[in-house]
Amino acid sequence: MTAPAILPERGLADRLTAFFWRHPKTFLALLLTPPLLWLGVVYLGSLFTLLLQSFYSIDEFSGMVKPEFTLKTYAELLRPSNFDVILRTLLMSAAVTLGCAVLAFPIAYYAARFARGRWKAVFYLGIMLPLWSSYLVKVYAWKLILAKEGIITWASEATHTTAILNAVLALPVIGGNSLSTSYIGMFLVFVYVWIPYMILPMQAALERVPTSMLEASQDLGASRSQTFRTVILPLALPGVIAGSIFTFSLTMGDYIIPQIVGNSANFIGMAVYQLQGTAGNIPLAAAFSMVPIVIMLIYLSLAKRAGAFDAL
Amino acid sequence: MTAAVEFQSVSRQFGTGPGAVRAVDAVDLTIAEGSFFAMLGPSGSGKTTCLRLISGFEQPSSGTIRIFGQDVSTIPPNRRNVNTVFQDYALFPHMNVRDNVAYGLRVKGMGRAQRHAKAEEMLALVQLPDYGDRKPGQLSGGQRQRVALARALVNEPRVLLLDEPLGALDLKLREAMQDELKALQQRLGITFVFVTHDQHEALSMADSLAVFNQGRIAQIGTPAEIYDRPRTRFVADFVGSSNVLPPAVTQAMGGPARWASLRPEHTRLAATGPLSGTVTALRYLGAATRVVMKTGDTEIAALVPAGHPLPEPGHSTAIAFDPKDLHVMEDE
Known part of the structure; x- marks a missing residue:
């Protein structure tokens, strides 16, 4: 007896398979509808509401939100006290991003190029492990490390390098009474907390650069630094940009670290937190929230114009 | 130079x-x-x-x-x-x-x-x-x-x-x-x-x-x-599709008891010859047909130019060649 050309149907699973085989678009629609609803309604919807709120203003006498279109709230952002907050956050975010990039690159490069097998696992574990512990615990731990009575002061006394520490703390603006109450301390904590978000995309980008590309550069006469500037960096740039989007936007929106570490100067995240909470000024809070979004959009368009995504 | x-x-x-x-x-x-x-x-x-x-x-x-x-x-x-x-x-x-x-x-x-x-x-x-x-x-x-x-x-x-x-x-x-x-x-x-x-x-x-x-x-x-x-x-095996003959076969073909190589294009099929066996496979290559013949444990290929009569698989045939084309190798 010969086998039939068509095998018997085995029930619902086979019938569904047949249906989706005949209607591949239905399958796609079924697959995408729930996440698109979530993304569209919950995420983009609330973002749009935020945008809308930022064009309202608050009535100064009653403290109620006036649902009328105005640019008054945005004008308030330019007031010196508010504009300082924006500028301060922007500078800190830029410094943190730069610090993360410089520290992350060698680690990511090592992991992408040389780490194999067990060492790769150690790398991933080492990068991910800090992400598993509570963010607050890490920040408070850093406060203790940086405090005047903390480990760093103790270590500098033990190694007779107090003079160096004091010289660093005596720096104008970024220095302070102790590391935990200075911009330097805040910078260190930000870099520590966000650096995994820089390393991982960088490593992924560097891993996609074939070794033969680096060999070709060397073969054609390039020195190490020429290869870095003309081949590695441009090819890894999409990863660097992706990482910097994380570190930049995470720093811009953070409102915990500036409260715990540093000199209590106001940052965008803290301003939003205070404005929508105690002050009840939702429109101004919304306008503040739009600042990081606008800055990121400008940053991305500049990066695109500079050719950062050409290698994608 | x-x-x-x-x-x-x-x-x-x-x-x-x-x-x-x-x-x-x-x-x-x-x-x-x-x-x-x-x-x-x-x-x-x-x-x-x-x-x-x-x-x-x-x-x-x-x-x-x-x-x-x-x-x-x-x-x-x-x-x-x-x-x-x-x-x-x-x-x-x-x-x-x-x-x-x-x-x-x-x-x-x-x-x-x-x-x-x-x-x-x-x-x-x-x-x-x-x-x-x-x-x-x-x-x-x-x-x-x-x-x-x-x-x-x-x-x-x-x-x-x-x-x-x-x-x-x-x-x-x-x-x-x-x-x-x-x-x-x-x-x-x-x-x-x-x-x-x-x-x-x-x-x-x-x-x-x-x-x-x-x-x-x-x-x-x-x-x-x-x-x-x-x-x-x-080298004989890797370069080209040569026949590599073990010492016993080389001897049977009139050479010394050493490994030798014989190019398929230097052989022709004959009714009788120093070496006979059974045809196991034919492969059409366009300008010629590659005929594989088995004798003992050794497979030997011969090229038959297009237009010449071809043997059937399973039939016996013999291979003839010019003795100068049998190349005895220095090393194993």
Whole structure:
């Protein structure tokens, strides 16, 4: 007896398979509808509401939100006290991003190029492990490390390098009474907390650069630094940009670290937190929230114009 | 004539201890200036490692490598006047074709206008004028191959290394590129060293070639020498589709009790002959048909030109040949 050309149907699973085989678009629609609803309604919807709120203003006498279109709230952002907050956050975010990039690159490069097998696992574990512990615990731990009575002061006394520490703390603006109450301390904590978000995309980008590309550069006469500037960096740039989007936007929106570490100067995240909470000024809070979004959009368009995504 | 490349008992070992692999094992090699030299062998035979030893991407564990008489042990790849066409071409995806070709001149500090002019010249040489503004991603495999060639040649290297240069191309393009590479080499007079696992490619392009086996050179010679007089069973087996005959069969065919090779194209079918057996397979090749006959444990192939009568599988036949075509090998 010969086998039939068509095998018997085995029930619902086979019938569904047949249906989706005949209607591949239905399958796609079924697959995408729930996440698109979530993304569209919950995420983009609330973002749009935020945008809308930022064009309202608050009535100064009653403290109620006036649902009328105005640019008054945005004008308030330019007031010196508010504009300082924006500028301060922007500078800190830029410094943190730069610090993360410089520290992350060698680690990511090592992991992408040389780490194999067990060492790769150690790398991933080492990068991910800090992400598993509570963010607050890490920040408070850093406060203790940086405090005047903390480990760093103790270590500098033990190694007779107090003079160096004091010289660093005596720096104008970024220095302070102790590391935990200075911009330097805040910078260190930000870099520590966000650096995994820089390393991982960088490593992924560097891993996609074939070794033969680096060999070709060397073969054609390039020195190490020429290869870095003309081949590695441009090819890894999409990863660097992706990482910097994380570190930049995470720093811009953070409102915990500036409260715990540093000199209590106001940052965008803290301003939003205070404005929508105690002050009840939702429109101004919304306008503040739009600042990081606008800055990121400008940053991305500049990066695109500079050719950062050409290698994608 | 000076030697372009010279290996003196060069070894390259990967790893240490009992798991160590000798990818290249005490190789002595001289490549004459201006020649088109092929390194032929199966994968893992050490031919690519030898190429990388010349370019500097591998360092010898022991032995000396000289390029035009100069010891290059301490010289990194970027200071060797040697350029490579990589197997995957390794074109920079973020640069256009012109900048790719001009890259070597750029890192040497040549001005933009001058290096672009030179790059255009090279692109014309590899028959890709007007392609300068395109990105490598917009080119076909054959075009990328030419760009990689132009990018290497623009530096006017003393030796050009080609790592499986035609491996990624389809058959027709590969044959066209073979002719072109050969013509280019003759025109420029640069020493070409290329690595391949394709014996037809090696035989048709090279002036001389080295056959690699397990990290050692099994034989060096001109294509004709290697094809007609293989020194070992491995060479006879790997280069071309020769019959490799064990000592007993060689003796039965009137030779000494040694391993021998017999080319299928040197045999003909006959009613009677020194060796008879059963036909096991026929393969139609167009201009001829390959007839495989089994005698004892040995399979022997004969080529029957088109138009001649063919035996049926299962029937017995005999093989006749000119005794001078039976090549007795020096080594096993």
